[in-house]
Amino acid sequence: MSKLRVGVIGTGRKKERADRFGYAMAYSHAEGYKLLDTCELVACADIVEENAAAFAAKYGIGDAGVFTDYKRMLAEATLDVVSICTWMHLHEPMVVDACAAGVKAIHCEKPMADTWGGAKRMAAVAADSGVQLTFNHQRRYGEPFILAKKMLDDGQIGDLVRLECGAGNLYDTGTHFIDMFSFFNGEVPAKWVLGQIDYRQETRVFGSHNENQQVVLTEYENGVFGLIMTGVETNPVGCRDKLIGTQGVIEVGCADGPQIRYRLAGETDWTQPDTGGASIHGPMFIERAVADIVDCVRSGRKCQLDASNALIATEIIFGAYESSRRRGRVDFPLDIDDNPLAAMVENGELKPAADVEAAGR
């Protein structure tokens, strides 16, 4: 089989310190493709020409493969695989355009889209076009999470009762750790969500609003509950993901240090399994994710990063914002099109103090 031709949209600019205004995730995707002899990175596009040029120079992409207009790249570069590494408000139109261009697979950065309608539309367009659409929830390939899932599947903590999550926000970082609920809980959809958010200080992450604090409860179709409780200054859960079973508890990404620990029924002390030096952030999670999406597109196997799985967490996130807007429980399927948090800011229902740092850029 010939090599898959890969292109990247939104190369970013590599900075000394990544922040909420730019991580240059395209470089992480490229490191993944570089390791695969089944792939060839042949094109990149960025509206900032020097960003595209710097990326092309690093990864050996010839001049003919460097674009400032991603639609031209899609039209001219005959791509099999596209990585979309732009900010979230651009994901939906770019996925739709890549599907129309006839690629085989799209690996898009998280969060899925900037609205619930957009997330559903991009998944539907990809499915209708026969395009593999995946989202970079790379922690599914991380040792602490895989160890926790193995312990759960082996029955070591009994039956799963509740999942808990403590992340800085629901939308930007929350999407990772709420997506891990799906990983632990066998990709079961949720039935409803009840939530409240606080948004007093405007916080734009990659351009999009993110609430400051929240309490969210959801119930999955198999009766497992999900509780998300955190904020910028507090993490009442004490870790990123907690698995509570009838016979024990596993904590992943503990605030006080351990990357994973567990305590079985009757035990007073925590046990800390060896992750081989891996944290909840890496290394090699994205490389493994990229290898898996490529293997899936070649073999036809469904990827765990598939849009259908990503929609489960995304419905909870937008559903939680909708619950705050309705001041009540929201039963699924979620019947809105917009992003309730952004809408509440736009119509003046929420009046966070201005994000001066973001506005100054």
Ligand SMILES: NC(=O)c1ccc[n+]([C@@H]2O[C@H](COP(=O)([O-])OP(=O)(O)OC[C@H]3O[C@@H](n4cnc5c(N)ncnc54)[C@H](O)[C@@H]3O)[C@@H](O)[C@H]2O)c1
């Ligand atoms: N998976 C993770 O752990 C992780 C970590 C950080 C960020 N992210 C996500 O990655 C995505 C990208 O974030 P980033 O920080 O890498 O972005 P970035 O700002 O570093 O790079 C985005 C690039 O897109 C370019 N761009 C904007 N409009 C474009 C257009 N129309 N056509 C082509 N290029 C265009 C910009 O010029 C910029 O260079 C976001 O959705 C973010 O949430 C994921």
